[in-house]
Amino acid sequence: MRESSTVPEDVKQRLNRLLIFMVICFLILVISLWYLQMIKGEEFKERAVGNCIRTLVEDAPRGRIYDRQEELLVTNRPAVVVSIIPAEVDDLEKLSERLSKIIGISPEEISQIVKNYRENPFKPVKILDDCSTNKTVEIEERKDELKGVVLEVKPRRDYLYHDFAAHSLGYVGEIDKEELLQFGNPKYQGGDIIGKAGLEKYYDDILRGEKGGKEVEVDALGQEIATLLYQKPVPGKDLVLTIDRDLQLCGENLLFDKKGSIVVSDPNSGEILALVNRPSFNPNLFANGISSSDWQKLSFDTDYPLTNRSVQGLYSPGSIFKVVTAAAALEEGVTDIKRKIYCSGTFELAGRVFNCSKETGHGSLSIVDAITHSCNIYFYTLGKDLGIERFNKYMQKYGLGEKTGIDLPEEAIGTIPSAQWKERKIKEIWFPGDTINLSIGQGYLLLTPLLVHSLITTIAAEGEVYKLHLVKKIISADGNTVEEIKPEIHKKVNFSSDTFKIIKEGLRQTILKGTGWRANIQELAVAGKTGTAQNPQGETHAWFIGFAPYENPEVCITVFIENGGEGGVAAAPIARAMLEKYFNIKN
Amino acid sequence: MKEKLDRLTENIDFALLFAVVFLCFYGLLVLFSSTRLAVTTGSDPYFFVKRQSLWVLSGFIFLTIIMFIDYHNLERYSKVIYFGAIVLLMMVIISGRSTYGARRWLAIGPFDFQPSEFAKIALIMFLADFLSKNKLKFDNFLYYLLPFIYTGLLMLLVFVQPDLGTSLVYLAILIIMLFVAGIKIKFLVFTFFAGISSVPVLWIFLKDYQKNRLILFLNPNLDPLGGGYNVIQSRIAIGSGGFLGNGIFRGLQSQLNFLPAQHTDFIFSVVGEELGFVGTILLLGLYAIVLWRGIKIALEARDLLGSLLATGAVSFLFFHIVVNIGMAMGMLPATGLPLPFLSYGGSFMISNLMAIGILLNVELHKVKW
Numbered sequence: 001m002r003e004s005s006t007v008p009e010d011v012k013q014r015l016n017r018l019l020i021f022m023v024i025c026f027l028i029l030v031i032s033l034w035y036l037q038m039i040k041g042e043e044f045k046e047r048a049v050g051n052c053i054r055t056l057v058e059d060a061p062r063g064r065i066y067d068r069q070e071e072l073l074v075t076n077r078p079a080v081v082v083s084i085i086p087a088e089v090d091d092l093e094k095l096s097e098r099l100s101k102i103i104g105i106s107p108e109e110i111s112q113i114v115k116n117y118r119e120n121p122f123k124p125v126k127i128l129d130d131c132s133t134n135k136t137v138e139i140e141e142r143k144d145e146l147k148g149v150v151l152e153v154k155p156r157r158d159y160l161y162h163d164f165a166a167h168s169l170g171y172v173g174e175i176d177k178e179e180l181l182q183f184g185n186p187k188y189q190g191g192d193i194i195g196k197a198g199l200e201k202y203y204d205d206i207l208r209g210e211k212g213g214k215e216v217e218v219d220a221l222g223q224e225i226a227t228l229l230y231q232k233p234v235p236g237k238d239l240v241l242t243i244d245r246d247l248q249l250c251g252e253n254l255l256f257d258k259k260g261s262i263v264v265s266d267p268n269s270g271e272i273l274a275l276v277n278r279p280s281f282n283p284n285l286f287a288n289g290i291s292s293s294d295w296q297k298l299s300f301d302t303d304y305p306l307t308n309r310s311v312q313g314l315y316s317p318g319s320i321f322k323v324v325t326a327a328a329a330l331e332e333g334v335t336d337i338k339r340k341i342y343c344s345g346t347f348e349l350a351g352r353v354f355n356c357s358k359e360t361g362h363g364s365l366s367i368v369d370a371i372t373h374s375c376n377i378y379f380y381t382l383g384k385d386l387g388i389e390r391f392n393k394y395m396q397k398y399g400l401g402e403k404t405g406i407d408l409p410e411e412a413i414g415t416i417p418s419a420q421w422k423e424r425k426i427k428e429i430w431f432p433g434d435t436i437n438l439s440i441g442q443g444y445l446l447l448t449p450l451l452v453h454s455l456i457t458t459i460a461a462e463g464e465v466y467k468l469h470l471v472k473k474i475i476s477a478d479g480n481t482v483e484e485i486k487p488e489i490h491k492k493v494n495f496s497s498d499t500f501k502i503i504k505e506g507l508r509q510t511i512l513k514g515t516g517w518r519a520n521i522q523e524l525a526v527a528g529k530t531g532t533a534q535n536p537q538g539e540t541h542a543w544f545i546g547f548a549p550y551e552n553p554e555v556c557i558t559v560f561i562e563n564g565g566e567g568g569v570a571a572a573p574i575a576r577a578m579l580e581k582y583f584n585i586k587n
Numbered sequence: 588m589k590e591k592l593d594r595l596t597e598n599i600d601f602a603l604l605f606a607v608v609f610l611c612f613y614g615l616l617v618l619f620s621s622t623r624l625a626v627t628t629g630s631d632p633y634f635f636v637k638r639q640s641l642w643v644l645s646g647f648i649f650l651t652i653i654m655f656i657d658y659h660n661l662e663r664y665s666k667v668i669y670f671g672a673i674v675l676l677m678m679v680i681i682s683g684r685s686t687y688g689a690r691r692w693l694a695i696g697p698f699d700f701q702p703s704e705f706a707k708i709a710l711i712m713f714l715a716d717f718l719s720k721n722k723l724k725f726d727n728f729l730y731y732l733l734p735f736i737y738t739g740l741l742m743l744l745v746f747v748q749p750d751l752g753t754s755l756v757y758l759a760i761l762i763i764m765l766f767v768a769g770i771k772i773k774f775l776v777f778t779f780f781a782g783i784s785s786v787p788v789l790w791i792f793l794k795d796y797q798k799n800r801l802i803l804f805l806n807p808n809l810d811p812l813g814g815g816y817n818v819i820q821s822r823i824a825i826g827s828g829g830f831l832g833n834g835i836f837r838g839l840q841s842q843l844n845f846l847p848a849q850h851t852d853f854i855f856s857v858v859g860e861e862l863g864f865v866g867t868i869l870l871l872g873l874y875a876i877v878l879w880r881g882i883k884i885a886l887e888a889r890d891l892l893g894s895l896l897a898t899g900a901v902s903f904l905f906f907h908i909v910v911n912i913g914m915a916m917g918m919l920p921a922t923g924l925p926l927p928f929l930s931y932g933g934s935f936m937i938s939n940l941m942a943i944g945i946l947l948n949v950e951l952h953k954v955k956w
Contacts, residue, residue: 007894014767019882025909032916036826037864044826
């Protein structure tokens with residue numbers, strides 16, 4: 001059974017030496033613990049308990065947001081929070097009564113808040129947020145009789161222009177439980193303020209910074225007598241947007257009482273100069289923790305003020321879409337600059353009659369004329385000749401099936417109908433009539449205003465599409481540029497230059513003598529296309545897309561008015577006003 | 588069957604097993620105290636304890652498996668185990684999940700695990716096999732260098748994660764095992780100086796960001812969270828515990844979330860604050876039992892292989908214990924090594940219990956079955 005061990009004697013000897021070494025190490029640990037806990041223990045205990053040590057978290061100021069001219073848009077203001085540290089309160093009833101007289105919250109409510117909080121008695125419980133200066137001074141003066149009450153100064157988000165660009169900027173709020181679990185990162189803690197929507201959310205990591213804190217000793221009266229430890233918060237970095245404040249404000253005013261969006265961007269860089277969404281909301285409401293009545297009002301409003309229409313809203317594009325039909329037909333050789341089609345006012349297919357916008361008909365038209373006058377018959381014919389398969393190919397080429405990649409968290413993708421799509425979703429086969437509807441942007445097709453905007457940037461830049469973005473650079477709190485966001489090619493749409501030229505010519509004529517004449521500006525060569533989209537919600541949606549100047553485009557614009565009527569009437573004048581503002585033209 | 592059971596009860600080290608089980612329960616209690624108020628747990632104060640209990644149970648399953656496979660099989664498998672560890676560590680570098688800027692984790696299904704922990708066990712097994720086979724050749728400098736190269740490869744792979752602490756554990760295991768196996772002291776001294784003098788040469792090959800990391804390791808005050816901050820907090824916490832401590836769940840520092848890693852690297856300070864000198868000495872006593880029984884097992888092993896296996900397991904636990912507690916008291920620089928059986932973490936808990944499995948295995952097989 002037990003054989004004698006074959007472990008060499010010298011190994012055993014060294015094992016014993018190892019044992020001795022370990023014993024010495026342990027002895028050193030024991031002696032150190034003795035010193036730390038038994039000899040110095042009382043001293044440390046005094047530091048930890050005798051004088052109460054109070055820990056206060058100091059939030060990092062969130063990064064500020066500027067427009068492209070570095071005009072301040074969003075900043076932080078100090079807000080005073082009145083809290084009670086339960087562990088320091090001797091008589092809660094008395095304290096509540098005294099505090100109540102100053103801040104005007106009933107004593108019952110104050111003591112209820114404190115009693116309901118069962119987590120950590122050493123952590124301040126918030127009683128009143130954003131306390132007024134008068135009340136703050138009074139509390140400060142009566143500190144002696146308000147033991148346990150602490151005033152904390154917290155940075156509070158301040159949106160200087162209220163509902164200005166609210167959907168792009170987004171808003172902040174206290175992190176909720178789901179988000180805590182979802183992030184699962186000790187960087188985040190309960191009570192943290194994080195971005196909840198828009199750029200505030202997308203760039204949260206950059207804007208947020210790192211919070212600090214301090215440990216202060218307080219005496220029996222709650223007066224701070226020494227700061228034991230102080231960890232400075234690291235402020236968040238600032239964002240400089242591509243948005244131009246004045247242009248954005250102009251757009252906000254133009255859409256003031258309407259529902260809709262305006263997108264203005266530079267096709268040579270993808271920088272968005274204005275992104276207007278109306279109706280809007282005031283993100284300051286969220287900064288203080290939104291009241292339930294305000295929240296109800298916003299979320300049940302049937303005009304959906306919280307929706308970022310330009311990136312989330314899905315709408316029928318109407319005749320705007322003819323630029324896609326035109327490109328597909330030209331590229332596939334279905335039509336060319338010479339082909340003329342006669343418009344009698346109606347178009348028949350398989351027993352169904354489709355109408356043109358002009359009942360009496362446009363007569364014989366080339367593709368340029370057809371774009372100019374937005375003739376449906378011409379495009380029905382092209383749609384019929386193309387067929388849905390080839391059509392789909394060009395919708396994909398334009399990038400309509402994907403996101404534009406804008407730096408906002410909410411971007412939706414469009415509904416791009418195809419034969420397979422219809423079978424899957426509607427359980428019906430694709431009818432030729434569906435293609436006819438699609439050829440003028442009606443039917444199942446739904447796009448966001450931003451995707452529609454990507455059509456005009458593609459045409460203006462002749463296929464070299466830059467990624468749309470809202471942030472120009474990121475600046476550290478001390479003002480040194482951290483990161484310059486370089487224009488980035490999003491995709492290349494390789495249509496022939498003739499295709500682009502013909503479409504552009506059509507768009508120019510549209511402004512000069514066609515449906516877009518209301519967007520014409522004497523001093524500036526504008527090109528554009530109107531759209532009037534039928535929809536199940538009622539009045540037609542009004543669309544306008546355009547760019548200027550015609551020769552070397554500097555800006556692209558998309559105007560969308562929900563249930564606004566005719567594109568040429570409702571949307572084109574707004575585009576004109578925006579372009580006048582951008583090019584500084586006085587009318 | 589009955590005979591087997593008798594043999595098992597005859598040859599199993601109950602003192603060791605008792606100390607380990609006691610330590611695990613002790614750990615769960617302290618863990619609960621330090622995490623029940625943590626906001627990251629959401630609404631469930633038992634969140635961390637539940638998970639840790641699961642790791643303890645899985646650890647004991649590993650322990651049992653390792654205990655029963657006769658360690659003499661290692662002769663065949665030690666190389667496979669070693670290369671397995673290399674492959675896993677490379678996978679971490681290629682596709683690992685990173686937290687706090689370091690890639691240490693590998694996802695397997697819903698679980699994340701740290702291959703660098705299991706590599707400790709792999710290293711112990713591999714070195715024990717290698718050293719026991721080549722003991723007589725140690726006079727040859729080349730044979731002496733080989734284990735350094737094998738271990739160095741593992742160290743390099745975790746060092747780039749970057750995880751300096753763990754690569755130092757590998758080194759500690761290697762040196763203690765070499766010492767026990769009977770390396771000439773002059774070789775060790777020589778290597779030490781060779782290592783020191785090669786640092787400037789290596790420095791030239793490092794990229795800027797790697798240099799920054801190294802500087803950060805050597806000077807933790809450059810750490811944005813402030814390495815000094817943790818240590819001061821930890822010292823105050825331990826010291827304020829006094830003789831009896833503030834009582835479990837009643838530590839001021841611990842309950843205030845003041846210690847950033849209080850359930851992982853700094854859990855010892857929670858013991859110190861809440862359970863006082865009595866609690867820390869009890870903990871050290873339990874560790875002493877584990878290490879003493881470990882050395883005893885090494886002394887009584889059937890052969891050199893068993894003896895070296897036990898030495899490796901003991902040196903792994905010993906290094907972690909001393910460095911972690913020394914760090915919590917501010918005597919050693921903060922390297923981020925967790926405390927065996929107490930710190931929160933699945934891979935570490937399992938590797939601790941695997942080391943105990945090795946000890947029990949050597950004990951169990953000191954007689955022929």
